[in-house]
Amino acid sequence: MIFERELAVVPLLCGRLILERSVFSGRSYDQVLELPVFAFLIVHPKSYILFDTGLPSELWLSQTSLKLTEGLTAVTGESMGLLGELKRRGYAPGKISILVNSHGHVDHTGGNRLLSQARIYRKTSESSNASGTAEFNESLRKTVFVKGDYDLFGDGSVRILATPGHSSDHQSLLVQGKNRQALFTGDACFRPANLESLTLPLIVENREQALSSLKRLKEIISLTENVIVFTSHDPIAEGKEIYL
Numbered sequence: 001m002i003f004e005r006e007l008a009v010v011p012l013l014c015g016r017l018i019l020e021r022s023v024f025s026g027r028s029y030d031q032v033l034e035l036p037v038f039a040f041l042i043v044h045p046k047s048y049i050l051f052d053t054g055l056p057s058e059l060w061l062s063q064t065s066l067k068l069t070e071g072l073t074a075v076t077g078e079s080m081g082l083l084g085e086l087k088r089r090g091y092a093p094g095k096i097s098i099l100v101n102s103h104g105h106v107d108h109t110g111g112n113r114l115l116s117q118a119r120i121y122r123k124t125s126e127s128s129n130a131s132g133t134a135e136f137n138e139s140l141r142k143t144v145f146v147k148g149d150y151d152l153f154g155d156g157s158v159r160i161l162a163t164p165g166h167s168s169d170h171q172s173l174l175v176q177g178k179n180r181q182a183l184f185t186g187d188a189c190f191r192p193a194n195l196e197s198l199t200l201p202l203i204v205e206n207r208e209q210a211l212s213s214l215k216r217l218k219e220i221i222s223l224t225e226n227v228i229v230f231t232s233h234d235p236i237a238e239g240k241e242i243y244l
């Protein structure tokens with residue numbers, strides 16, 4: 001467990017996705033692809049921040065697999081679920097006061113309701129690029145709808161970045177550490193290497209937006225020294241806490 005004053009990233013494995021490539025490629029043979037699903041706890045001196053919440057909690061409560069759509073199934077794998085993984089690492093879920101969802105897909109928001117005390121930051125799906133504005137929605141308790149980019153603490157240390165394309169409501173997160181920065185791309189990019197090659201994510205709602213979001217993230221990396229990139233489905237994220 002990390003000391004309160006330190007800044008670190010704790011990747012939390014929140015299940016796995018099994019998908020048949022034929023659903024996307026239209027080819028008749030079934031090639032199965034297995035992807036881990038990650039949420040990330042950011043232990044920040046100002047607040048515990050969670051980036052995404054993984055697959056739905058029903059998986060761990062009542063069933064071990066869940067058909068999400070044709071050709072796409074969620075399984076628990078070796079994961080104990082969001083709450084179980086937090087507990088296993090020694091973190092109390094009740095201490096998480098900020099939750100940033102990269103976007104609304106079920107493998108990124110499935111555990112939202114387990115964190116009723118957290119304020120949720122979501123991007124509005126309209127394509128407004130107005131910077132630094134957020135709209136508090138009373139009817140959806142504790143949900144803040146962010147338009148464009150948003151500086152979470154007002155000091156540049158944690159910034160939400162609008163990165164639509166994979167979905168219209170997609171956003172990424174950039175966290176400034178003492179020695180290095182962490183960039184959380186969500187599904188804007190499936191592998192860190194895909195930023196270099198500008199390879200679009202597996203599922204794309206708007207190709208033009210997805211490409212400009214990739215270019216934006218690539219530029220951030222090229223202009224910033226010492227950035228660690230965390231994507232939501234990259235097996236490489238598995239492992240221990242990373243100090244920033």
Ligand SMILES: [Zn+2]
Nearest residue numbers: 103105166187
């Ligand atoms: Zn997605």
